[in-house]
Amino acid sequence: MALNISLLHCCILVLGCLLYSHSSQALEERSRDNAWHVVDIMSLLPSSVCSSPIEKDFNRLTITHRNGPCSPQPTNYKTTDVQILTHDQDRVDTIHHHVTSAKKDSIGESLSVSLPAQSGLPYGTGNYVVKIGMGTPRKDFTIVFDTGSDLSWIQCKPCKTCYNQTDPLFDPNLSSTFSSVPCSSMDCTQLDGSSCSSGQCQYEVTYGDNSQTDGLFARDTLTLPPANTLPNFMFGCGTSNAGIFGKIDGLIGLGRDRVSLISQASSKYGAMFSYCLPSSSSYTGYLSIGKNTMSNAAFTPMVQETDTPSFYYINLTGLKVGGQLLNIPATVFYAGTIIDSGTVITRLPHTAYVQFRDRFRQLMKRYPSAPSLSILDTCYDLTKYQTVKIPTVSFVFSDGTTLDVNVNGLLYASQLSQVCLAFAGNSRDSSIGIIGNTQQKTLLVIYDIANQKIGFGSGGCN
Structure with a gap:
C-alpha cells in the first residue's frame, strides 16, 4: 500500500512537472510572439495605385515618394532597385568622406582627397518630394527635401545646361520679388563654394553621385502651401545642372546651416520641423514646418x-x-x-x-x-x-x-x-x-x- 502511494505521489510529481513545463513553454511562446511581427506577404509590395488623397493642410506639405504612384512625376520614370541602392551607397561614401575630411582638417592634418567646391553638403538628392511655390506671382515646383543638405535650389532660365523636368523652368524675369545676392554680401562669402560674376554671387554644388548644380545665388518669396510665405528666401537659381535628378525641379535643404530652410524660417515658425514618411510609395506623408x-x-x-x-x-x-x-x-x-x-x-x-x-x-x-x-x-x-x-x-x-x-x-x-x-x-x-x-x-x-x-x-x- 505504501509502495502504491509512493508510486502515485511520483506520478503526480511527474505530471506536475510536465504541466509546469508545458505552461512555461506556452508562456515562452507568448513572450516570443510579443517579439515578432506577423505580416501578410502581399503588404511587403507597394501598390501601383495611390491610396492616399492629396490633402492641403494649412501647415503641412504633402510628402510623396518620387518613384511611387502618388508622385507628381511622370509614371514612366522609374529607378531600379539596384540603381537606388547604388546611388544610396554613393551618398553614404560621400558623407563618410566629408566627415573624415572635416575631422582631419580640424586638427591640421593634410587631406589625401579633395572634393570640388561645394555650397551646402554634397549628399545626393533624397527620395521624397514635396511641392513649394517660388516667386511673385507664385509658380509651383516639385522638389526633393533633404535633411543632409543645406542650400535649396531650383532650375532656372536662362538655362545653359538643364535636365528635363516635369514643370516649366523658373523664370526670374517674371517674378517681381526676385533679386540676386551681391558678391560683397556676407551671405555670399559664407557659402562653402562660391564665385563672382558681374558683381553677382554664384553658387556651386557637387553631389556624391557626381550630379551637380551651379548658378546664381538669389532671393525670392518662397511659398509653403497653401499660403505661408517667406520673403527674401535665399536659394540657388540653377542654370547649369546635370546628373541623376529624375524629373524633379530642385531640392529643399533642411540641414542646420544658416542657408537651410529651417534656419531661414526659424524667426517666423521657430527652429523646429517634423515629418512622417509613408509606409510605402503608394501612400503619402507630410512635412510640417514649425511646432x-x-x-x-x-x-x-x-x-x-x-x-x-x-x-x-x-x-x-x-x-x-x-x-x-x-x-x-x-x-x-x-x-x-x-x-x-x-x-x-x-x-x-x-x-x-x-x-x-x-x-x-x-x-x-x-x-x-x-x-x-x-x-x-x-x-x-x-x-x-x-x-x-x-x-x-x-x-x-x-x-x-x-x-x-x-x-x-x-x-x-x-x-x-x-x-x-x-x-x-x-x-x-x-x-x-x-x-x-x-x-x-x-x-x-x-x-x-x-x-x-x-x-x-x-x-x-x-
Whole structure:
C-alpha cells in the first residue's frame, strides 16, 4: 500500500512537472510572439495605385515618394532597385568622406582627397518630394527635401545646361520679388563654394553621385502651401545642372546651416520641423514646418559635432532584435550616428551590423534564402508564404530612449522572391552610422533644434 502511494505521489510529481513545463513553454511562446511581427506577404509590395488623397493642410506639405504612384512625376520614370541602392551607397561614401575630411582638417592634418567646391553638403538628392511655390506671382515646383543638405535650389532660365523636368523652368524675369545676392554680401562669402560674376554671387554644388548644380545665388518669396510665405528666401537659381535628378525641379535643404530652410524660417515658425514618411510609395506623408504638438513622442538629445555641424547626430548605443538587447559594447558606436532623410538604408558600424545580421538570420532561418541585392546581404524567397513572422527591431539610445522600428521599415522588397533585410554595415567601426529613411517609415520624426533634441512618435502619418 505504501509502495502504491509512493508510486502515485511520483506520478503526480511527474505530471506536475510536465504541466509546469508545458505552461512555461506556452508562456515562452507568448513572450516570443510579443517579439515578432506577423505580416501578410502581399503588404511587403507597394501598390501601383495611390491610396492616399492629396490633402492641403494649412501647415503641412504633402510628402510623396518620387518613384511611387502618388508622385507628381511622370509614371514612366522609374529607378531600379539596384540603381537606388547604388546611388544610396554613393551618398553614404560621400558623407563618410566629408566627415573624415572635416575631422582631419580640424586638427591640421593634410587631406589625401579633395572634393570640388561645394555650397551646402554634397549628399545626393533624397527620395521624397514635396511641392513649394517660388516667386511673385507664385509658380509651383516639385522638389526633393533633404535633411543632409543645406542650400535649396531650383532650375532656372536662362538655362545653359538643364535636365528635363516635369514643370516649366523658373523664370526670374517674371517674378517681381526676385533679386540676386551681391558678391560683397556676407551671405555670399559664407557659402562653402562660391564665385563672382558681374558683381553677382554664384553658387556651386557637387553631389556624391557626381550630379551637380551651379548658378546664381538669389532671393525670392518662397511659398509653403497653401499660403505661408517667406520673403527674401535665399536659394540657388540653377542654370547649369546635370546628373541623376529624375524629373524633379530642385531640392529643399533642411540641414542646420544658416542657408537651410529651417534656419531661414526659424524667426517666423521657430527652429523646429517634423515629418512622417509613408509606409510605402503608394501612400503619402507630410512635412510640417514649425511646432508639433504630438503628445506620445519620445525624445533623445541631439548631439552637436563641431566638425560637421549641419548633420543631425543622435547617440545610438545599442540594438534589440526579437525583443533582446544584443551584446554590443556601446563603444562600438563611438564614431557617432546621424539621422538622414535622404539615405535609404540604415548603416551600422561593422561590428554592430555583423551581430545584428547574424541574430536576424538565426530568427529567420525557417525561410529559404535568396541572392544578395546590391548592398543588402540578407535576403529571402517568400513566394510560397501567405504570412511571415519577422523579428522586431529597436534602436537604443544613451539616455535609455528606445525606438521601435515599424514593420514597414525592416525589409526591402525587390520582389517576393528577393525580400531583404533593409540594413547594411559600414566597412569599419570608425565610419559614422546613419539611420536611413526606410527605418523612419510611419514614424513622426520631430527635429526640435531650439531645444537640441529629436523625437519619435508612432503612427505619425495617421
